[in-house]
Amino acid sequence: MGSQISTTILEARLRPEFPKTIMKLGAEKFYRCFNCGNCTAICPLTQDRASYPRKLIRYAVMGLEDRVTSSADPWLCYYCGECSDYCPRDADPGSFMMALRRLLIQKYSIASKFFFNKIAASITWTVLTLIAALGLYFFRGHSPNLEAVDIFSFIPLSFIHDVGLAIGIIIGLSALLNLISMYRSIAKGIPHSYSKIESRYPGLWVKNFFKTIIYEVAAQLKYNKCLKRSRYIAHLALLWGFLGLFIATLVIFGIDFYGLQISKVIPFIIGSVSGVAMLYGSLYFIISRLKKKEAYSMYSYHTDWIFLILLLLAGVTGFLLTIFIKTNMPMPSYIMFAVHLVVVFDLLISAPYTKFAHAIYRPLALWINNTREEILGYEKHIGR
Amino acid sequence: MVKSVLVIGGGIAGIQASLDLADQEVKVYLVEKLPSIGGKMARLDKTFPTLDCASCILTPKMVSVARHPNIELLTYSEVVEVKGSAGDFHVKVLKKPRYVDEDKCIGCGECITKCPSKVPDEFNMGMSQRKAIYFLFPQAVPLKATIDREHCLYFTKNICRVCERFCPTKAINFEQKPETLELNVASIIIATGYELMDPSIAITYGYGKYPNVYTSLEFERLVSSTGPTGGEIVRRSDNKHPRSIAFIQCVCSRDVKINPNCSAFCCMASVKHAILAKEHLPEVDCTIFYMDLRAFGKGYQEFYNRAMKEFGIKFIRAKPAKIEEDPGTKDLIITYEDTFTGVKKTLRTDMVVLAVGVKPVYPEALPLTVGEDGYIRLKSPHIEPVATSIDGVYVVGVAAGAKDIPDSVIQAGSAAIKASILAGV
Numbered sequence: 001m002g003s004q005i006s007t008t009i010l011e012a013r014l015r016p017e018f019p020k021t022i023m024k025l026g027a028e029k030f031y032r033c034f035n036c037g038n039c040t041a042i043c044p045l046t047q048d049r050a051s052y053p054r055k056l057i058r059y060a061v062m063g064l065e066d067r068v069t070s071s072a073d074p075w076l077c078y079y080c081g082e083c084s085d086y087c088p089r090d091a092d093p094g095s096f097m098m099a100l101r102r103l104l105i106q107k108y109s110i111a112s113k114f115f116f117n118k119i120a121a122s123i124t125w126t127v128l129t130l131i132a133a134l135g136l137y138f139f140r141g142h143s144p145n146l147e148a149v150d151i152f153s154f155i156p157l158s159f160i161h162d163v164g165l166a167i168g169i170i171i172g173l174s175a176l177l178n179l180i181s182m183y184r185s186i187a188k189g190i191p192h193s194y195s196k197i198e199s200r201y202p203g204l205w206v207k208n209f210f211k212t213i214i215y216e217v218a219a220q221l222k223y224n225k226c227l228k229r230s231r232y233i234a235h236l237a238l239l240w241g242f243l244g245l246f247i248a249t250l251v252i253f254g255i256d257f258y259g260l261q262i263s264k265v266i267p268f269i270i271g272s273v274s275g276v277a278m279l280y281g282s283l284y285f286i287i288s289r290l291k292k293k294e295a296y297s298m299y300s301y302h303t304d305w306i307f308l309i310l311l312l313l314a315g316v317t318g319f320l321l322t323i324f325i326k327t328n329m330p331m332p333s334y335i336m337f338a339v340h341l342v343v344v345f346d347l348l349i350s351a352p353y354t355k356f357a358h359a360i361y362r363p364l365a366l367w368i369n370n371t372r373e374e375i376l377g378y379e380k381h382i383g384r
Numbered sequence: 385m386v387k388s389v390l391v392i393g394g395g396i397a398g399i400q401a402s403l404d405l406a407d408q409e410v411k412v413y414l415v416e417k418l419p420s421i422g423g424k425m426a427r428l429d430k431t432f433p434t435l436d437c438a439s440c441i442l443t444p445k446m447v448s449v450a451r452h453p454n455i456e457l458l459t460y461s462e463v464v465e466v467k468g469s470a471g472d473f474h475v476k477v478l479k480k481p482r483y484v485d486e487d488k489c490i491g492c493g494e495c496i497t498k499c500p501s502k503v504p505d506e507f508n509m510g511m512s513q514r515k516a517i518y519f520l521f522p523q524a525v526p527l528k529a530t531i532d533r534e535h536c537l538y539f540t541k542n543i544c545r546v547c548e549r550f551c552p553t554k555a556i557n558f559e560q561k562p563e564t565l566e567l568n569v570a571s572i573i574i575a576t577g578y579e580l581m582d583p584s585i586a587i588t589y590g591y592g593k594y595p596n597v598y599t600s601l602e603f604e605r606l607v608s609s610t611g612p613t614g615g616e617i618v619r620r621s622d623n624k625h626p627r628s629i630a631f632i633q634c635v636c637s638r639d640v641k642i643n644p645n646c647s648a649f650c651c652m653a654s655v656k657h658a659i660l661a662k663e664h665l666p667e668v669d670c671t672i673f674y675m676d677l678r679a680f681g682k683g684y685q686e687f688y689n690r691a692m693k694e695f696g697i698k699f700i701r702a703k704p705a706k707i708e709e710d711p712g713t714k715d716l717i718i719t720y721e722d723t724f725t726g727v728k729k730t731l732r733t734d735m736v737v738l739a740v741g742v743k744p745v746y747p748e749a750l751p752l753t754v755g756e757d758g759y760i761r762l763k764s765p766h767i768e769p770v771a772t773s774i775d776g777v778y779v780v781g782v783a784a785g786a787k788d789i790p791d792s793v794i795q796a797g798s799a800a801i802k803a804s805i806l807a808g809v
Contacts, residue, residue: 036675037721040728041705042588048727055726086588088639088703 018063025116026301027099032091033057039083039093044226049376050076050369053083053093056100069107070189072182074100075358075365080226081295094295102301105357108182109174112353116303125306125346132345135163136338146330152256154334155341161257167349174352175360182361186368194372201375208374212367222366230284238281238311244274245318275319282312307355310347317343386410387570387807390475392463392747395423397781397792398575399445404800406454410807413567414449415477416459420524421446423577427507427601429608429615431789432656433687439523439610446525458565459526463749466572470776471806475567476749481560483531484517488555491527493519495547495556503535505612509602511620512612517547522610529555571776571803574750574760575796578742578782581636581643588706589635589738595620596714596735597707600653603737607660617664619735621714626734628669629661630718632704637741638675645757648786650739651678655688657737658697671698671731673720681790707736744783750774759785770799776806 019031033054040046040054052073059067077097084094106112114124136155144154152160187195215221220239224232248271254260255267286308288297317340324333351357386409391402394416402412414421425431426446428438449455458477465476501516516535519527529547537544538558548556583591583599591597596619598606605611606618619626631654637647651674658670677699679688691697704720710732718731744759746752753773755761760779763771770778778799781792 034675035723036703037701037723038703038705040721040726041702041719043728046728051721051726051728054721054723086705088634088641090640 012064013066014063015065016063018065018068019060022060022096022099022103025099025102026299027092027096028299029090029092030057030096030099031061032089033061033093034089036088038086038088042082042086043077044080044082045076045078045222047373049373052077053097057091057093057096060096060100066188068100069104070185070187072186072189072365072369074104075362076222076369077101078223078226079296080228084295092295095299098296098299101358101361102303102355104182104185104361105353105355108185108361109178109353109357111174112357115306115350115354118302121302121306124350128346128349129342132342133338136341140338144330144334149325149328149330149333151325151333151337154337157257160341161253164253167345171348171351175357178352178357179360179364182364183368186365197379198372198375201371201378204374204378205371208371209367212363212370216366216370217363231288234281234284236281237277238285241274241276241278241281241315242311244270245278245315248274271318272322275315275322278311279315279319282308282315286312303355310343313343314340314347386809387471388413388568389571389573389803389807390415390463390473390567390569391573391575393423393575393577393781393783394418394421394449394457394459395575395577395781395792396425396442396445396789397577397796398423398573399442399449400793400796401573401575401780401800401803402449402455403445403452404797405804405807406452408800408804408809409454410804410809412452412455413475413477413569414455414457415461415463416457417462418520419460419482419518419528419530420520420526421449421457421459422521422523422525424601425789426521426523427608428604429611430656430660432652433681433683435656435659443523446523450525457526459528460530461565463747464564466749470774471570473569473572473776475569475572477565477567479563479565481562482528483533483536483556483558483560484529485555485557485560486526486528488553489528489551490553490555491519491529492552493529494550494552495529498546498550500544500546501535501537503532508605508612509599511602511605531556531558570808571778571806572750573796573799573803574746574752574772574777574779574783575781576745576747576783578744578786580740581743583635583738583740585642586635586639586738589632589704589736590707590709591738594707594709594714594716594736596626596709596716598735598737599740600650600657600737601740603657604653607657607664615664617661617668617735619714625665626668628671628733629658629735629737630716630731630733631658631670631672631737631739632718633672633674633677633739634703635738635740643741643743643758645741645759645786646678647739647741648678649788650741652681652684652687652788654737654739655679655691655697659691659695662695662697669698669733670695671700671733673700673702673704673718675701675703681788742782742786744785746779746783750777752777752779757785759783770795770802776803778802 035058037054040051046052050073056068074097079094079098081094084092087093106116114120139159141153141156220236223235248267251267255262289300292298317336321336321340324336388411389405391398391412391414394414402414405412425438425442431438460482461477461479464478467474495517496515499515499517502513503516504510505512505514507521517529517531533539580601609615633650637643637645654672658672661668661670679685701723702720704718706719708717716733716736721728746760753761760772760783770780772779780795780799
């Protein structure tokens with residue numbers, strides 16, 4: 001064990017420019033840290049082994065890039081901001097953890113740089129939007145029904161189906177690749193002896209997979225533990241609003257395309273409720289980021305804004321579309337449909353590379369961490 | 385002819401400056417706002433790093449001040465106006481009424497025994513009670529009784545006057561009025577010292593909420609044989625000896641949101657407190673939580689080493705995030721990250737002592753420049769370490785910047801020399 005630690009230290013590479021990289025990602029003050037550990041101690045989530053933010057700040061200040069990028073701990077932080085509120089140096093550890101997540105998204109997938117570098121991002125978003133708009137323009141139906149609303153006379157159903165399926169597969173594969181990349185990154189930080197021990201408990205890994213999905217993803221229990229109620233509810237609304245809309249859209253599509261024998265009232269109700277939830281959630285976070293009253297909302301990076309704005313736009317255009325369809329206004333419906341499709345395309349195709357990707361990285365980190373904590377506790381218990 | 389000098393503040397720095405001036409045949413007016421000189425040092429039990437008895441050093445100096453033919457002691461007084469310039473200052477001093485004739489009072493304390501009105505004793509940080517007529521502390525200089533108008537039954541309810549009846553020298557005078565004295569001095573030395581910050585600002589430590597959380601000055605009184613418990617270290621909650629004491633450094637100091645300054649003496653003071661606790665209760669476990677242990681002075685590192693090796697005091701490098709109380713036992717649970725191991729831990733302890741930061745006090749009658757750090761700005765910290773922005777006005781002790789007793793005494797001597805030059809010695 002002793003020899004292992006010393007080799008890890010010997011292998012550590014120092015990158016003096018590393019702190020600047022993090023500063024540019026929105027953690028401008030972390031350099032002030034005098035290493036007192038107040039942040040780690042006040043954090044409601046940090047555990048025995050996963051000890052953050054101080055340790056990570058220390059690594060970053062020393063330029064130990066590998067130590068930082070091989071850590072899954074940034075994903076365990078939900079940015080409640082207590083560390084920043086009580087930091088005696090006003091070094092803002094919360095924003096440092098947030099900046100690390102921005103860094104890690106780019107570390108896990110090189111393509112993310114197209115969305116994080118400001119100049120590249122403005123080009124990427126323009127290109128994506130143009131591709132979507134031009135695609136719709138070239139493949140639109142040439143004789144849309146102008147008497148009564150029939151959105152598929154404007155954009156053919158089969159086109160949406162085929163393109164949607166293709167995009168779905170691309171997103172799924174990208175997400176998978178990124179998750180593998182993340183796993184490999186984290187694995188670098190685990191001593192070999194640990195991984196050996198961990199592989200002894202396959203049952204625990206399976207059990208914790210489902211526990212993570214239910215407790216951490218569906219119910220967001222950790223989020224609730226660390227934040228004030230209203231923010232927890234807003235995030236839950238955003239998550240379930242998005243998922244609900246996604247499900248409602250799929251069901252409606254199933255009815256229209258595959259001829260599913262279900263009443264359209266059910267997906268319509270799900271969609272409406274989810275739409276309201278998503279609008280509430282995205283507006284809540286946009287307003288708090290504009291107000292800048294709490295630690296987490298004081299500094300917003302462009303990726304934070306774009307993600308929220310796309311979510312809001314998807315919700316708003318979806319709502320307007322429904323209104324136009326229900327009131328039978330053909331031309332406004334078609335235009336809104338096109339805008340909605342463009343926004344949704346931008347939001348989904350970029351998901352594995354933008355802030356949206358926290359939706360896959362965080363559960364993986366939580367799964368691995370919670371299982372490891374449990375295994376470690378178990379090993380301690382049986383005295384190994 | 386040698387002119388006079390005004391010294392404001394009767395703590396150890398003011399006392400030293402006054403004595404050094406008076407010994408050079410300079411007439412000194414020593415103004416103190418409390419009824420007795422002595423300042424914060426009078427509250428201390430022992431001094432670091434030698435563990436000498438604080439009173440044994442201070443009391444003889446206080447008596448020398450009172451007896452010195454060249455010192456005019458103006459206690460219970462405040463400087464209200466300063467005019468003029470170096471060599472020729474015109475100063476107005478407001479002498480608050482004690483309602484006791486200082487010339488007649490012989491300090492017998494008969495009035496105090498008879499007074500029925502009890503008041504929290506500020507000298508013991510409110511941990512014991514005094515009477516409405518009182519000596520600030522038993523070794524007060526001058527040893528003259530003072531009536532606290534706010535709590536005196538005669539002033540509040542127009543009854544009692546028991547003290548007047550029992551005073552053997554008829555010294556009580558309820559008709560006394562504030563007096564304004566006019567002084568002409570060549571130079572002024574400010575030695576107004578400090579107050580502790582309000583530790584309840586550090587809300588996560590629960591001072592004021594949890595009975596067994598103390599400030600360093602409270603603990604100092606607790607270990608002192610002249611203190612509220614006669615030197616017994618007992619908990620506020622149950623009057624039992626603590627089995628463990630944790631000392632937390634840098635409370636309300638070195639925090640940019642509360643007070644960015646280091647208070648300089650707390651590290652050594654807390655090491656001293658831990659050693660004193662061990663001397664009083666050899667079985668007690670002492671832990672000091674520190675961020676950087678600043679053992680910069682002569683003999684300080686050795687003192688710190690002694691605390692570790694000889695007394696077995698534990699040192700943990702961490703700024704604890706919070707203190708919680710076990711409501712049943714009133715024990716305290718400290719949450720911290722041990723920054724040497726990177727592990728988050730809790731420590732259960734019977735008593736917590738907060739090393740609370742200081743804020744300077746300075747006279748408002750003088751248009752002094754205050755630096756960004758909140759202390760009186762020095763003309764040149766390197767070559768004129770006691771000169772203020774006003775010619776002929778000097779500052780010594782903590783009012784000029786946080787420091788310990790030896791450094792305050794050194795500054796006092798330095799300022800005395802500067803002032804004596806202006807006085808024409």
